[in-house]
Every structure is written in C-alpha cells, then in structure tokens.
Amino acid sequence: MMKKKYLSLLIVSAISVPSLAETNIDQMFTQGSMKAELRMYDFTRDFDGDTTTKHDTSLGGLFYYKTAAVNGISFGTSFASSNALWVNESDAFYGLVGPNHENVNRMQEYFVQGEWWDTKLKYGAQELRTPMMNPHDIRAIPRTFRGFSAYNNSVDNLTLSALYITDSMNWFDNSFVSVADAVASEVKRTTGESYDVADNAVYALGAKYKMQMDSINAVADLWHYRMDDVFNQTFAKVKLSAQMGDATLYLTPSYLTQQSSGEETAGELDTYQYGAHFGAKFAGLNLTYMYAKTGDDTVLTPWGDDKVVIQQVYQSARANETVNAVKAAYDFGNLGAKGLNAYVFYGQFDVPEDSGSDFTETDFSVSYSLDSWMKGLSVRARHAIVDFDNGEDLTDTRLYIKYKFMIGNI
Numbered sequence: 001m002m003k004k005k006y007l008s009l010l011i012v013s014a015i016s017v018p019s020l021a022e023t024n025i026d027q028m029f030t031q032g033s034m035k036a037e038l039r040m041y042d043f044t045r046d047f048d049g050d051t052t053t054k055h056d057t058s059l060g061g062l063f064y065y066k067t068a069a070v071n072g073i074s075f076g077t078s079f080a081s082s083n084a085l086w087v088n089e090s091d092a093f094y095g096l097v098g099p100n101h102e103n104v105n106r107m108q109e110y111f112v113q114g115e116w117w118d119t120k121l122k123y124g125a126q127e128l129r130t131p132m133m134n135p136h137d138i139r140a141i142p143r144t145f146r147g148f149s150a151y152n153n154s155v156d157n158l159t160l161s162a163l164y165i166t167d168s169m170n171w172f173d174n175s176f177v178s179v180a181d182a183v184a185s186e187v188k189r190t191t192g193e194s195y196d197v198a199d200n201a202v203y204a205l206g207a208k209y210k211m212q213m214d215s216i217n218a219v220a221d222l223w224h225y226r227m228d229d230v231f232n233q234t235f236a237k238v239k240l241s242a243q244m245g246d247a248t249l250y251l252t253p254s255y256l257t258q259q260s261s262g263e264e265t266a267g268e269l270d271t272y273q274y275g276a277h278f279g280a281k282f283a284g285l286n287l288t289y290m291y292a293k294t295g296d297d298t299v300l301t302p303w304g305d306d307k308v309v310i311q312q313v314y315q316s317a318r319a320n321e322t323v324n325a326v327k328a329a330y331d332f333g334n335l336g337a338k339g340l341n342a343y344v345f346y347g348q349f350d351v352p353e354d355s356g357s358d359f360t361e362t363d364f365s366v367s368y369s370l371d372s373w374m375k376g377l378s379v380r381a382r383h384a385i386v387d388f389d390n391g392e393d394l395t396d397t398r399l400y401i402k403y404k405f406m407i408g409n410i
Contacts, residue, residue: 024070031068035406037061039082041140042399043094045313049392056096057085058140062108072115076126080108082140082172096140098172106174108144118154123147125176130161130206131223131235132256136304139171143304146176147201161206161223168303179303183230183266186302191267198229198265202303216242229262231269231300247282254308258300271295273316275308275323284334290325290347292316311347312363312384313396321351339369339378357390367400376404 038061045054060081067075084101098104111124125146127135135142147165167176170185177185180197188194206223219239226232237254253276260269275292292308299307299317309316309323316323329343345363367380380400387393 028067028070028074032066033068033407034063034065036063036404038403039140040401041096043096043397045094045394045396047392047394051392051394052090052092054094055088055091056094056101057087058082058096059085060104060140062141064109069113069115074113074115076109076111076113077107078109078127079106080141080144081105093172095172098174102174104141104172104174106141106169108141108169119150119152122149128163128165130163130204131221131237131306132225132233132301132303133163133165133202133204134304134306136171141171143171144169145303157210159208161204161208163202163204163206163225165202165204179227180230182302183227183300186300187266190298190300193267195266198227198263200228200230202227216240226261229264230266231258231260233258235306237306247280249280250277252277254306256299258297266300269297269300271297271299271319273299273308275316277308279327284331286327286329286331286343288327288329290323290327292321292323292325294318294321296320309347311345311361312365312382312398313386313394314347314349314359314361316349318349318351318356320355321349323350324348339371340367342366357388359386359388359391361386374403376402378402378404 040059042057043055047053060083062078062080064078065076081104082097083103083105084097087101093099093101107125109125109127111122111126113120113122115121125144126149127142128145128149129135133145135144145165146167147163150162152160165179167178168182169176170182178199179202180199184195184197202225204223204225206221209220211218217240221235221237223235224232233256235254235256237252239250239252241248241250253274255272255274257272258269260266272295273292275290277288277290279286279288290309294316296319298319299305301307301317307315307317309325311325325345325347327343327345329341332340332342343363343365345365347361348358349360350358361384363382363384365380365382367378370377370379382398384396386396
C-alpha cells in the first residue's frame, strides 16, 4: 500500500504542473539518461567449528533511469536484481540473495526531484549518502530508503542537508519496512532482545564544509539524527590532508554519540565511538594507521554507517572495544599495470575479558579495472582470516565481477 501511495503521489505531481508544454514533457523523457551495473558475486564464509558454511553466488545488477529536468522538475527510478546461482542447500545463505537462497528483484528507487535556487528536493524511494544512513554497498544490492531529502548549496563550499525518512530496505529485502522495524531487527541481531519499537520516522540535519588553507585541505561533516522515543545520534568527522613534497599526509578524526530517548522503546542506549585514521601516500603506496574506541554499549547501526574501522568481516562496534589497525595499499599503475590495486589490512579487536573474545582480522584484496579491454569492466578478489582467542575462527572469501555502462539521450 505504501508503495502504491508513493507512486500515486509521483503521478499527481507530474500532471499538476500546468506550465509544462506537451513538447517539453516529451523531451523530459526522450532526453533522459540511463546507467547500469551488472554484478556477479560469490561470497563464502567457512568456520573451523560446527557452524554451517555460508555461501551465495548471485547474478543481477542495478539499473537507473532519470528524466531530463523541465522547469527544474525531473523523475527517477531504479531496479535492483540479485538471483541465486549454483545453490547448495546444505549451505546457509550469506546475504547476497534472500533467506533460503531466494531471488531478490525490487524497485530500488522511484522519486520526483525539484531543483531551484541552489536547492535539490527529492521525494520518494531513494538511495541516501550520509554518514549514518547510507547504501552501505557491501552486498549484491545496496540499502535504500523512502522519504524526503533536501540539499542546499547556496553558500560556496557549504552543503546543508535535511532528511525525513520513514522506511528502509536492507540488502536482501524484497520490500520496504519501517525504520522502526529495521531498528528492532538490528537490536535483535546484536543483543538477542526483542522490542516493540515506536513507529516514528527519522529526521536529520547535516552540514559539510570544504576549505583550503595554503597547502592544507579540509572537509568537515556534522550530522544529527533523531528518532523520537527510540534514539538520537550525532556524528562529526574532519578530513585533513597536506602535501609534503611528493607525499600526501592525511588525518581523519571522527566522533559519534548515541543515546536512547523518550520511552526508550529499543532499550537503553548510551554510547560513543571516537577514533582517527592517520596515513601517508607516496608513489602509489598508501599507509594508514587506525584507532577506534567504543563506549559502554554496542553501536546501533540499522541503516548503514561510517564506523572508524570497517574490515571485510568485522567493524569497530562492540561495547568497551578498542581497535588498532594498519592498512597498506598499493596502486600498481606506478609500475605500468594501470588499473591494478591491492592492499593488506590487519586489525586487532580487544574487549574486557568478561564481555567477549579478543580477535584479529587480516584482509587481502586485489582488484583490477579492465577498462583498456572493455570500459566499465572490473574484477576483484578478497580474502579474510579471523582468529578468535575464544571461539570459532573463520575465513571469508569474496569474488566480484562488475560491468558498468551508461546510455544518454535515450
């Protein structure tokens, strides 16, 4: 019903603009553009104990269409597909497709957009790109959301943002659920507790400012998200970089706070996470040290997130956790192998003895852009090794094949 309601509103919006001549409306659609990304993924997670192997192979993609703008008004839609291949019923599903290895085919977006006076307004189903509400594109299909968003760029180098979001879809959902249901599901997954979460929307305000001071570049982000009677969160991040001869040094500190609010219908929550990335780039080599510290409760992330440390399998999130990590990445284009990139990423995750197990994770990644052979084609292989002090160790292997292309003026 909600999907039909939004589609009806889009149609009403389209026919209620009398200033649009018939020829202009025709041009709106004939001068639209389409982009697509075909994806074939294979993810496997093996455990050294009794836990069932998780494995999915998926074939599908993302298909986006957007009309040309007339009087500042345009329409957009997208379709997402992830279909199971080579299913082994003895394997648990990984999350590339739905539970029980079900295919996922859904409308990813459908929205009306208006752009006037340096302001972009969008209403309907849409992908969002904000720190704590984003596509979190780590499976076959990104997350997506439904509601209203506004972005203003009236002031040079400053972007002001506002959101009012009622629904979301996870990576392997076939339909939208309320943001309340998404919170309840995430709390159940992380704590095992079930709550009747208040059915309230999320609204958020954000600001991003870019500045340059001599040889130093800086980008500052500040966001506040509110969900009445559930929880509030504030996120701040600054990206600093400076050129030192042929090298680039960078520092990226961030700080997140989360507190339950009102009736606390998702349970009591009062935590934080702070940390930083510090690194240097030189001659294709990128070295990074990362540090993260989390407060008394596990960080709640039902809609995508920007945690300090995000590795292939685990991220900095547990209560009272300290994470130290190092990453070494290299662009082999400096040696003549254009499009070839690789990294090694090691993290140490520590918690108090009475609250869980310490563990380490080591990630390896190799990616290769095949633009010189077929523009838009790329392949990637990743492998992670996770060793727990107490508990099952595991390995995680992920293979990706992507092909991106765009069609304009269709």
